[in-house]
Amino acid sequence: MIEIDGSQGEGGGQILRSSLSLAICTQQPFRIVNIRANRDKPGLLRQHLTAVKAAAEICDAVVVGDEIGSRELTFKPGRLKGGSYSFAIGTAGSSTLVLQTVLPPLLTAAEESVVRITGGTHNRGSPPFDFLQRAFLPLVARMGARVELELRRYGFYPRGGGEIVARITPSALSELTLTERGEQVGAYAEAYVAALPIHIGQRELEVIGKRLHWSQDQLFIRGLSNDMGPGNAVTITVEHANVTEVFTGFGERGVRSEDVASGAVDEARGYLGSEAAVGEHLADQLLLPMALGQGGSFTTSVVTEHLRSNATIIETFMPKRVLVSESGGAFVVRVS
Template sequence: MLIIDGSQGEGGGQILRSTLSLALVSGLPVRIENIRAGRSKPGVMRQHLTAIRAAALISSADVRGADVGASCVEFVPGEVRAGEYEFAVGTAGSGTLVLQTVLPALMFCKTASRLTIEGGTHNAWAPPFDFLSEAYFPAIRQLGVVVDGQLQRHGFYPAGGGRFHVNVAAATCAQRFALVERGEFSSRRVRAVVAHLPGSIAERELKKAAQKLNWPSECFEVCEASESLGPGNIVMAYLQSAKVSEVFIAFGRHGVAAEKVAYEVVDQVRRYCATSAPVGPYLA
């Protein structure tokens, strides 16, 4: 059994999730110790437990120690099976991180899968759904794996309650993917999303972004997420180039002016455009 020390590096939940992903793909049994030792509340939390259970379900794994607060979990995977699965975090914990735990293994299956996941879809500690659908999935498709998703309901922190679907096509022949340049930009846009908050917040964000970026007015869009169970605000910049798509994000939060949130996105866009790097730090 391979033993992984969860206190290494940042000592966070990504060590647990990455270990589960690699165990599913390789078939190797693992024991993760000192889980999230670097966090103020160490051990397994609900969203991590959902990821463990999701990984166990798709592989009929033998799991020991998977409880909220646990510092050590053993995971012995079986054969990964494609199919229709539903996973619910039950809090504002990230549903997108649960997806990223099981997706690598399902990409190798000979039959298709459809996943429905409930939980946080847009929070500051995980990739928002738009990043997955507009940047991450297109990159995966260049490997020859067809993955797409549909957002049904936004889930902001702290209410959560978001819901999305992801389709993973049956694996065919994976292909080599070399991304060394992004090419010319073909489209660019900024979207400000508000849920159960004044629309003027989004309007102020877009006004500031438009002033700083000097893009045409049609590049800026307000979206009202009225289906969300709780309030939230996010600004996203989408840049499509010849060979890659990127998404840059900033979250509205209490006590921070809308203009500052907009500038956070603008700063990311400027830094990306000022380099020749094909991808930003998160897609990398």
């Protein structure tokens, strides 16, 4: 049985999620201790427990330690099966992170799957729906994956109540080579506002327009139904010939709209000022599909602890190597 220390590297939930995905794909059981040891509230929170239960359901796994607050877990995968699944987090926990746990194995199942997840869709510290749909899934599709993703309802912290549905067709993944982003072909920003004053989004877009020198026709207010709120998020989408990146700021009680927007702008400007093809979050999340496929390489502007932790888990479960080198002001990440 593979033994994993959840306090290594970034010490968060990603170590657990990647372990669940890879355990199912490689049919290897594992035991993890010190789950989320580096977080303010260590152990399994609702969204992590939902990811565990979702992973267990798609492969009839035997699990020990699957309860709120647990810091140790044993997971013994059974036979993977596609089908129709519905997972409810019950809080505003990230539905996208639950999806990213079951997506890699379900791409290798014998039959198609439809996965419905309710919870948060735009959560601080998690990839929002827009990021998955515009940045991550198009690159996985380039590798050969056939995934359709639908947002049926927005969900913000603390209420949640969002809903996403994914239709996953079994697919073999080819090599991905992404070393240049190519010419910029589009750029726009959106401010989502639900059950809050509309001027919150307007102030966010004003900051983005001024700091990125964008025109008014690149800035969009997305007013949502009051029953989806209260909630606010702002996204900056930058489209290049070879890749699309999405940068997000999440509204929080007590945080000025201008500061929410500035955080997203800072991340976008950091990416645009580099020579890298992908930003730090996309870099981290491409590793698993590349390892499960035919590998490949990409350039990124930042090598985070999330990426290094993900690389370690991949090398623990698989005879693959994740190599990082520096070249021309960017980092080259190779999976082979």
